Amino acid sequence: MKIAGKTVCVTGAAGFLGAPLCRELIARGARVIGLDNFSVGHAAKFEDIKDGLEVYTADVRDPDSLKEPISRSQVVFHLAAIDNRKICEQDPTLAFNVNIMGTSNVLSLCSGAERVVYLSSTMVYGEPKYLPIDEKHPLDGYDPYAVSKIAAEHLFRAYHFIRGIPFTIVRNTNTFGPGQGRSYLIPSLIIEGLTRGQIDVWTPGVLRDFQYVDNCIDALIRIAESAAAAGETVNLGSGLGITVGELTDIICRQLGASWVDVKKPAPVSSRLVSDISRLRALTGWEPKISLEEGLRRTIAHYRALVETDTK
Numbered sequence: 001m002k003i004a005g006k007t008v009c010v011t012g013a014a015g016f017l018g019a020p021l022c023r024e025l026i027a028r029g030a031r032v033i034g035l036d037n038f039s040v041g042h043a044a045k046f047e048d049i050k051d052g053l054e055v056y057t058a059d060v061r062d063p064d065s066l067k068e069p070i071s072r073s074q075v076v077f078h079l080a081a082i083d084n085r086k087i088c089e090q091d092p093t094l095a096f097n098v099n100i101m102g103t104s105n106v107l108s109l110c111s112g113a114e115r116v117v118y119l120s121s122t123m124v125y126g127e128p129k130y131l132p133i134d135e136k137h138p139l140d141g142y143d144p145y146a147v148s149k150i151a152a153e154h155l156f157r158a159y160h161f162i163r164g165i166p167f168t169i170v171r172n173t174n175t176f177g178p179g180q181g182r183s184y185l186i187p188s189l190i191i192e193g194l195t196r197g198q199i200d201v202w203t204p205g206v207l208r209d210f211q212y213v214d215n216c217i218d219a220l221i222r223i224a225e226s227a228a229a230a231g232e233t234v235n236l237g238s239g240l241g242i243t244v245g246e247l248t249d250i251i252c253r254q255l256g257a258s259w260v261d262v263k264k265p266a267p268v269s270s271r272l273v274s275d276i277s278r279l280r281a282l283t284g285w286e287p288k289i290s291l292e293e294g295l296r297r298t299i300a301h302y303r304a305l306v307e308t309d310t311k
Ligand SMILES: NC(=O)c1ccc[n+]([C@@H]2O[C@H](COP(=O)([O-])OP(=O)(O)OC[C@H]3O[C@@H](n4cnc5c(N)ncnc54)[C@H](O)[C@@H]3O)[C@@H](O)[C@H]2O)c1
Pocket: 011, 012, 013, 014, 015, 016, 017, 018, 035, 036, 037, 038, 039, 040, 041, 042, 058, 059, 060, 061, 078, 079, 080, 081, 082, 083, 084, 098, 102, 119, 120, 121, 122, 171, 172, 173, 174, 175, 176
């Protein structure tokens, strides 16, 4: 299936991943409906594509508001979620209503879709039993965010069972790039380096799989287009592990800054690297932009923001 010419709905369209996904879908010739309740995302993210995008204000907790845009879409990318883990812990009812019931509401309207692509997370695996983590790893995540993603994944299987909805579940890893909220790890390291010239690092030993946003968006579209990916669950990431200390070294080299280990305890799982061989085999996709180049582009974005802040 080619995305060009299809009507495609992106839920969570105003978010960090939703906005560039809409942009790339339009560039590849799709008719795009961007759906969001704008609780986190901003319409300003669409400024440059507003002529090609049909913006739809709707809440995934309200099935009536979803009916019209979703039932006329041939492809649905379901991204709308409470993604912030702290908010999920402070208000699990909100997290479960949006991430679980919201997913059920979306799926209940997808009977006519050719493909529904779901943005799950590698957080579903919990503390890894082995590395790199493949899709057969047990789903041991127990915090409210991870549990909401695990439950939502099961809903896809249930709706496939009762209605035959063709889906692909994508267990996405830490993604970074221009437009990400400033409180996330990479933006906060960069902004500290830009403003202080020295970065305090809490957890230099933590091992992660960081992918640049453009690689992620390219993969999502390849997944939707791939017949072989229908009914599959795939990891998406760079497939490469790097410690937070090594990552900060690269950022510091590019900024001409330095960093110190402030030795605070890590509130997060210590190691996480995705095995992306299933995604490669099913779609032929390869990440194109290196970590270093992704960081260069991300630094340029936050440098411009910091300069605007100080004007
Ligand atoms: N960014 C990452 O590194 C990453 C990693 C793994 C998985 N994911 C998943 O990918 C998806 C997109 O992530 P993101 O980084 O763009 O998150 P984001 O928080 O930037 O975007 C989520 C969007 O959903 C919208 N939204 C929230 N509640 C809604 C509701 N009730 N109805 C309609 N819209 C609602 C928000 O306004 C926001 O625009 C999420 O499902 C997230 O869990 C992201």
